[in-house]
Amino acid sequence: xxxxxxxxxxxxxxxxxxxxEKILSFIKEAKKNNADIIIFPEMxxxxxxxxxTWDSSSFLRDCEYxxxxxxxxxxxxxxxxxxxxxxWHKRNRDGxxxxxxxxxxxxNKQLLSAENSVYPFAIKTLHPNYREFDxxxxxxxxxxxxxxxxxDVRELIKPFTLFIKGKPLVIGxxxxxxxxxxxYPISPIDILCADxxxxxxxxxxxxxxxxxxxxxxxxxxxxxxxxxNVPLVYVNKVGxxxxxxxxxxxxxxxxxYAADGSIADYAMPYQETARYIEFPLxxxxxxxxxxxxxxxxxxxxYKALTYGIGKFLQKIHMKKVVIGISGGIDxxxxxALYSRIISPENILLVNxxxxxxxxxxxxxxxxxxxxxxxxxxxxxxQESVDYTIRQFTxxxxxxxxxxxxxxxxxxxxxxxxxxxxxxSARVLAGxxxxxxxxxxxxxxxxxxxxxxxxxxxxxxxxxAALADLWKYQxxxxxxxxxxxxxxxxxxxxxxxxxxxxxxxxxDQNVDEGRGDxxxxxxxxxxxxxxxxxxxxxTPEDILLWYENGSLEEKLGxxxxxxxxxxxxxxxxxxxxxxxxxxxSGMAVAKRIQAPPILAVSRRAYGFxxxxxxxxxxxxxxxxxxxxxxxxx
Ligand SMILES: Nc1ncnc2c1ncn2[C@@H]1O[C@H](COP(=O)(O)OP(=O)(O)OC[C@H]2O[C@@H]([n+]3cccc(C(=O)O)c3)[C@H](O)[C@@H]2O)[C@@H](O)[C@H]1O
Ligand SMILES: Nc1ncnc2c1ncn2[C@@H]1O[C@H](COP(=O)(O)OP(=O)(O)OP(=O)(O)O)[C@@H](O)[C@H]1O
Ligand SMILES: NC(=O)CC[C@H](N)C(=O)O
Numbered sequence: 001x002x003x004x005x006x007x008x009x010x011x012x013x014x015x016x017x018x019x020x021e022k023i024l025s026f027i028k029e030a031k032k033n034n035a036d037i038i039i040f041p042e043m044x045x046x047x048x049x050x051x052x053t054w055d056s057s058s059f060l061r062d063c064e065y066x067x068x069x070x071x072x073x074x075x076x077x078x079x080x081x082x083x084x085x086x087x088w089h090k091r092n093r094d095g096x097x098x099x100x101x102x103x104x105x106x107x108n109k110q111l112l113s114a115e116n117s118v119y120p121f122a123i124k125t126l127h128p129n130y131r132e133f134d135x136x137x138x139x140x141x142x143x144x145x146x147x148x149x150x151x152d153v154r155e156l157i158k159p160f161t162l163f164i165k166g167k168p169l170v171i172g173x174x175x176x177x178x179x180x181x182x183x184y185p186i187s188p189i190d191i192l193c194a195d196x197x198x199x200x201x202x203x204x205x206x207x208x209x210x211x212x213x214x215x216x217x218x219x220x221x222x223x224x225x226x227x228x229n230v231p232l233v234y235v236n237k238v239g240x241x242x243x244x245x246x247x248x249x250x251x252x253x254x255x256x257y258a259a260d261g262s263i264a265d266y267a268m269p270y271q272e273t274a275r276y277i278e279f280p281l282x283x284x285x286x287x288x289x290x291x292x293x294x295x296x297x298x299x300x301x302y303k304a305l306t307y308g309i310g311k312f313l314q315k316i317h318m319k320k321v322v323i324g325i326s327g328g329i330d331x332x333x334x335x336a337l338y339s340r341i342i343s344p345e346n347i348l349l350v351n352x353x354x355x356x357x358x359x360x361x362x363x364x365x366x367x368x369x370x371x372x373x374x375x376x377x378x379x380x381x382q383e384s385v386d387y388t389i390r391q392f393t394x395x396x397x398x399x400x401x402x403x404x405x406x407x408x409x410x411x412x413x414x415x416x417x418x419x420x421x422x423x424s425a426r427v428l429a430g431x432x433x434x435x436x437x438x439x440x441x442x443x444x445x446x447x448x449x450x451x452x453x454x455x456x457x458x459x460x461x462x463x464a465a466l467a468d469l470w471k472y473q474x475x476x477x478x479x480x481x482x483x484x485x486x487x488x489x490x491x492x493x494x495x496x497x498x499x500x501x502x503x504x505x506x507d508q509n510v511d512e513g514r515g516d517x518x519x520x521x522x523x524x525x526x527x528x529x530x531x532x533x534x535x536x537x538t539p540e541d542i543l544l545w546y547e548n549g550s551l552e553e554k555l556g557x558x559x560x561x562x563x564x565x566x567x568x569x570x571x572x573x574x575x576x577x578x579x580x581x582x583x584s585g586m587a588v589a590k591r592i593q594a595p596p597i598l599a600v601s602r603r604a605y606g607f608x609x610x611x612x613x614x615x616x617x618x619x620x621x622x623x624x625x626x627x628x629x630x631x632x
Contacts, residue, residue, distance in 0.1 A: 002164050002279045005035040008252040008267045009274075010239035011206075013047025016059075020045065020066040023081065026274055027073045033276060035077060036164045041204050041237035042082035042124075042175050043101065045070075048206040049241035049248070054138040055096055060086050067104065074106035078162050081106075082175065082204045084139075085121050092140055100124070101139040103173045103204055105160045114158040114173075118149070124175040125157060125188045132208065132243055132599075132608050135177070157191045159198050172198040172230075176205040179221055179234075193228035200279075201225070205236040208248035209269075209304050210602050214294050217253065218263065226261030231281060233257075238270050240311040245606030247463075247598045249308040253293075256281070269293060270307045298476040301469065301600050302337075302485070305477075308598045309465050310341045318462070320346040320437035324428050325368060327351070327361025328500060332368050332491045333474055334442040334466060336481045339372045339490075347374040350431060352381045352423045356503045358511050364495050371490040379431075381422045388418050416504035420457030429460070438462035441595045446471050446518055448594065448605055449527035450579050451587030452502075459590055467597040468604040470528060471500070471520040522565055523579065525557035530583055532603045539580050540622035546572060547625060569629040577618075584616040 007026045012018050023040060030038040042048065046063045053059050067083045085102035092098050101124040105112045111120035125142035127135035135141075146153040162169045172192030181187040192198050203221065207213070217234070225232040238252040249270070256265035256277050264281045267273050294300060313319070321338055325331045338347055349372070351365040362378075369376035389410045396405035410418070428439040441461030443453050448467045453459040466474060478491045501508045501515030508514055529537035537554075545551040546569075552559045566572040588611050597606040618626075 002037070002169070003033070003035045004233060004277050004279065005030040005033065005038040006233055006235050006254050006256065006265075006267070006275045006277060007038055007040050008236060008238055008254040008272065009040065009044070010272045011041060011044055011047050011237045011241075011250075012239060013241040014050045014053055015047065016045045016063050016066045019047070020069055023066075023070055024073055027070070027077065027079060029274065030276075031077050035276060037078045037080065037162070038274075039202055039204065039233060039235050040079075040081040041235050042103075042206040043084065044081050044204075044237065045083040047241055049132065049243050051243065054084070054099065057097060060084060060097065060099070071104070071106040071111055072109055074109050078105065078107040078164070080104070080171075080173065080202055080204065082206070085119065085123070087119075092138075093144075094137075099139050101127075101135055101175060103175055103202075105162070105171070105173065107162055112160050112162070114160050116155065116158060118145075118156075122160070122173045122175070123156070124178060125153065125186070126177040126181060126184050128177045128180075131603065132246060132248060133177075153186065154191050157188050159192050170197050170199045172201040174201065174203050176203065176207055179203045179224060182220075189224045189228060189232075193230055198228075198230055201228070201230055201232040203232065203234045205234060206250065207236050208241070208599070209251040211297060211300060211304075211600050212294075212602075214251070214253050214269075218255065221255065222257050222261040222263070225257035225259055229259045231257060231259050231264070231279070233277070238272055240308055240315070242312075242596060243607045245594075245596055246604050246608045247308060247312055247596050249304050249311070249598075251304070251307075270303060298473070298480045299484070301473060302477060302480055304600050305337060305465060305598060306340055309337065309463070312463060312598070313342065316438075316462070318438045320348070320435055322348045322350060322428050322432045322435070322437045322439040323442070324423055324439070324458070325349045325351055325365045326357075326503065327364035327368075327495065328498070328503075329474055329478055329491075329495055330442045330444055330466060330500075332364075332495045333478050333481065334440055335368060335372055335374065336478075336486070336491055337465065338440070339374060340485060344372055344374040346437075347372075348431065348435065348437065349374045349376050350427065351376075351378050352427055353378070354380070354382045354385055354419050354504075356419075356505055356508065358503070358509065360494070360498065360511055361503060364492055364498070367492050368490070368495065371488075371492070377431075379427050381419060381427065384426065385415070385419050385422050388422065389415060412505055416502070417454045417457060419504050420454035420502075422457075424454075424457045424460050440465065441467070443467050443594075444471050444474050445469055445601075445605070446520060446524050446527055448591060448597075449531065449587060450518070450523075450582040451590040452516065452518060452582075453590065455590055455593065459594055461595045464595045464597045467594070468600045470524040471518075472524055519565055522555075522557055522561050525555040526576075526579065527583065529555050530580075531605070531609055532601055538617075538619060538622070539576055540619045540625070542576055543573070543622060543625045543629075547629075573626060573630060580618075581616045584614070588613050 045066045085100040087098040090098035102121040104121045113120045123142045129136045159170045159172045178188040235254045237250045251269040254267040258264045349369045432439040441464040499515035501510045545554045
């Protein structure tokens with residue numbers, strides 16, 4: 001009988017001293033519970049997303065020091081943990097200290113080495129280099145080392161041997177991506193299990209949450225266990241980490257797979273927990289628990305958002321927030337979400353009417369605030385907007401080339417944005433500063449995709465918590481909050497039913513059913529195809545799918561929508577080009593200046609979707625097909 005403690009703990013990025021303290025206390029507890037082995041996640045000491053802090057030798061020395069302390073605690077227990085390993089005698093390919101994303105195995109206060117290893121640790125072999133991952137920017141991989149040593153990479157991927165109660169235990173140790181080998185030429189797990197001597201596989205991970213990812217995790221690791229007929233212990237971390245522009249939650253969901261691929265143990269998502277698992281594994285199976293938890297997408301999104309917002313507020317020491325509430329759905333969902341995270345008296349909801357706001361939405365804003373029990377204020381903006389417009393129109397601009405000063409004319413379009421800036425930059429930012437709070441950005445992903453927001457206006461804030469959610473997910477979240485969380489309609493049904501509108505001009509009158517130019521039931525899916533498809537769609541793909549009648553199926557939107565929305569190909573193409581120009585033009589500039597975004601999808605804006613400010617581009621094939629439809 002052997003007892004393993006799988007330690008799914010909250011790693012704080014860039015805080016090795018704090019992480020060390022936690023690790024040591026988990027080890028103490030595990031010793032009390034007579035565990036034979038304790039295992040911690042990938043980069044358990046330094047954290048994973050720490051940016052170019054990896055380039056600092058003094059930081060690396062601290063990580064090494066913490067590693068030594070952990071090794072010294074390995075008496076009476078074997079410890080497996082993730083940390084950065086530095087070879088101070090060698091260089092990385094960027095000329096800096098040689099660094100490895102490494103897994104250490106310590107027993108009897110000493111590090112163990114795998115057979116034939118040049119180092120007393122295992123090195124990550126497969127380095128993810130997509131989305132938020134930057135392993136190859138900082139770390140030397142097993143494959144690079146093999147090239148340097150003129151060896152076959154397989155020779156460097158070897159198991160360790162531990163002695164548990166005097167008996168040898170052959171353990172195959174890998175790091176996160178090493179298990180996700182589908183698109184790589186080698187499979188580290190298969191290599192470790194090739195001679196059938198490996199008793200167990202340990203995967204230490206730093207795997208951020210993405211909607212639907214856990215299903216894939218189970219598929220990937222269950223198959224590895226089954227194919228190699230070996231139990232597999234997958235240990236992930238919890239907490240949040242960010243890369244400046246995008247914030248990721250780490251959901252843990254650490255799992256133990258039996259040799260037949262079934263789930264033998266499952267740690268609840270987002271919980272800091274040490275699970276004790278006895279081997280040989282008992283046959284009662286946690287499979288149902290694991291799949292039940294991921295059944296409902298909106299429930300998962302709710303969990304990720306509340307966890308992520310809560311942890312982010314803690315991280316930046318923010319206890320109060322100010323939210324502009326318009327009577328529309330986005331700000332209502334934001335207010336209802338934040339009210340589950342911080343106490344309503346620390347949330348100030350502000351309605352800021354101009355002449356374009358209907359009494360319908362003003363009343364709904366008040367009703368929402370009453371339902372939530374938050375502090376509430378009405379700060380009308382018409383006077384200051386009028387003042388700004390008057391000041392601009394009365395101000396004379398002197399040009400060196402002319403004696404006649406220029407008199408500005410403010411169009412209604414410019415006036416729209418003056419309102420949005422007045423609300424955010426003057427009122428919300430000012431109030432937030434006055435009460436020691438932050439103000440929120442409530443933009444959704446459809447608006448963020450095409451920059452349907454005002455720069456320095458509603459585009460601003462300390463955090464864009466909803467900016468990775470499509471409008472249909474915002475509606476789903478509103479219904480979920482009412483039904484499952486509050487168990488009453490805190491978000492008034494009318495907020496859900498009303499047409500989404502910026503209410504910045506007479507053209508956007510909600511009482512006349514006029515609102516946003518974004519046709520969410522179609523555009524949510526069109527924009528999603530630009531950003532979330534692995535092979536990103538461009539107007540060429542969209543137009544070809546339109547031509548062959550597969551567009552709705554390809555996008556995943558409701559069949560029949562395209563005919564309902566667009567009378568003919570010209571209409572369709574005009575719409576496509578309008579939004580593509582914004583998506584790949586001005587909206588990029590806005591996203592660069594946007595607040596950090598909380599990620600839930602497979603591709604979040606910020607620094608997950610990497611972008612450059614370039615001019616919108618139409619491919620040759622697109623131009624040909626377009627010409628076939630509507631001529632030049
Ligand atoms: N590359 C670049 N980098 C940085 N800034 C750049 C830029 N190119 C232009 N600019 C600047 O950006 C300005 C234009 O941007 P911006 O002021 O945002 O205005 P703009 O993008 O022209 O308009 C914003 C649109 O969003 C709508 N909106 C606003 C607010 C709320 C809502 C809602 O749904 O509630 C909707 C509004 O009705 C309008 O249709 C230009 O005047 C120029 O100063
Ligand atoms: N009259 C208003 N009072 C207070 N805040 C407002 C007002 N109008 C806009 N805002 C702020 O600007 C943000 C952007 O407005 P937007 O219209 O996109 O969102 P919404 O009104 O919440 O939802 P919807 O787009 O569905 O109407 C809002 O989330 C809100 O914070
Ligand atoms: N840390 C890693 O290697 C992460 C990559 C991996 N595919 C994931 O689970 O997200």
